[in-house]
Each structure stands twice: as structure tokens, then as C-alpha cells.
Amino acid sequence: MNQVHGNNVVIVDENSPKLIEDADGIITVCKNLPLMVMVADCIPILMYDEKKGVIAAVHAGRNSTFLKIAQITANKMIEKFNCQAKDIKVILGPSIQKCCYEVNLELENIVKTSFGKEFASNRYIDLQGINKKLLNDIGVENIEISSICTICSNKPYFSYRNDKTCGRFAGIIMQE
Ligand SMILES: [Zn+2]
Structure with missing residues (x-):
């Protein structure tokens, strides 16, 4: 994907670019x-x-999370391929967590009013929690969340906030 921090979700096949x-x-x-x-x-x-044999990969930064990309993707699996919400398994990989995701007061208030008070406190926001809530809202419950924070863990994952010149790591899914 040429990721743009939006909420566009595309169905692809062997003939896609x-x-x-x-x-x-x-x-x-x-x-x-x-x-x-x-x-x-x-x-x-x-x-x-x-x-149903359906897979998806999603890039959920702050903006895409606010634009409900996780929910949009699962809904598209349900609408286009007759998936049932209860059958969709979800994994959230290593990413910036609420221990380190500091924002300004305005953003904290946006999170509280848009998604709930529990997703922000003392200027720190919980993006994983918001994505989980958005999926729970449409009946997707089987969600695994990595406990690894890319900022403060000592695990070898790239962090843009730690190093603006860093590389990227990837989440890849394929069915055989
Ligand atoms: Zn952290």
C-alpha cells in the first residue's frame, strides 16, 4: 500500500498492482x-x-484510527464476502502504546468526546483501545493486542518517534 493516513480500504486480487x-x-x-x-x-x-477465507492488512495510525479504518475494513469483509463478525480474528502488532503516546490537550479532549473518557488521561491516548472498541461495536471480539510498545520496549522494532530516519517493519498476512 502507498499508505496515506486515510480510511480507504481496497479489495485486491492477483491482477492488482x-x-x-x-x-x-x-x-x-x-x-x-x-x-x-x-x-x-x-x-x-x-x-x-x-x-470464508478472507484476509486483510490495515495501517492504523492516529488519523486512520480516528477515521475508523479497522471498523470499515471488518465491515467490508462482512458486506462483500459474507463474513460474520464473530469469525473475524484480529491481531494488533507492536506499536506506540498509551505509556508513550503523549498528545496536546485539544487532541486528548477530541479522543474523550469522540470515543470515551477511558481512552485518554493526562495527555496520553490509547489507540489500541480505540481500535478494539470500534471493532467490538460491530461484534468483532476475537482481538489480540501486542503488549510491545515501539517507543519504550527494548525489542527491535522501528520507532519513528525515536528516530525520524528509521526504517519500517511490516505486518504480513497470506493464506495458502
Ligand atoms: Zn511505551
Whole structure:
């Protein structure tokens, strides 16, 4: 994906270009077609419905999270491929967590009024919690969240906030 921090979700197949322009979510039913999301602090989200054979990769930074990209992606799996919310498994990979995600007061208030008081406190916001809530709201409950924070853990994941010249790591999903 040429990720743009939006909420455009594209369904792809073998004939799609290798780089999907203007997208932060991609979905496919094709086998042996890996989907990739690249991140450094943003949340890489992977989704899988084993019953219907549908997979998705999502780039959920702050903006895309606020634009409900996780919910939009799962809804598209449900609408286009008859997935059931309860069958969709979701993994949120290593990313900036509430221990380190400091924002200004205005943003903190936006989070509290848009999503709930529990997702912000003392200028720190919980993007993973917001994505989980947005998925829970449409019945997706099977969600695994990595406890690794890209900013403060000693694990070898790139962090843009720590180093503006850093590389990216990737979340990749493929069905055989
Ligand atoms: Zn942290």
C-alpha cells in the first residue's frame, strides 16, 4: 500500500498492482497473495476469517484510527464476502502504546468526546483501545493486542518517534 493516513480500504486480487495507491487497508480472498502493511509506531492490524477465507492488512495510525479504518475494513469483509463478525480474528502488532503516546490537550479532549473518557488521561491516548472498541461495536471480539510498545520496549522494532530516519517493519498476512 502507498499508505496515506486515510480510511480507504481496497479489495485486491492477483491482477492488482503490487503497490496499491491511496489506501490504508487491503482485503483479499486470494490464496498465496501476501498483504503487507508497513509501520513504525502506527498499528499494523491483520484480520482473518478462516471460514470464508478472507484476509486483510490495515495501517492504523492516529488519523486512520480516528477515521475508523479497522471498523470499515471488518465491515467490508462482512458486506462483500459474507463474513460474520464473530469469525473475524484480529491481531494488533507492536506499536506506540498509551505509556508513550503523549498528545496536546485539544487532541486528548477530541479522543474523550469522540470515543470515551477511558481512552485518554493526562495527555496520553490509547489507540489500541480505540481500535478494539470500534471493532467490538460491530461484534468483532476475537482481538489480540501486542503488549510491545515501539517507543519504550527494548525489542527491535522501528520507532519513528525515536528516530525520524528509521526504517519500517511490516505486518504480513497470506493464506495458502
Ligand atoms: Zn511505551
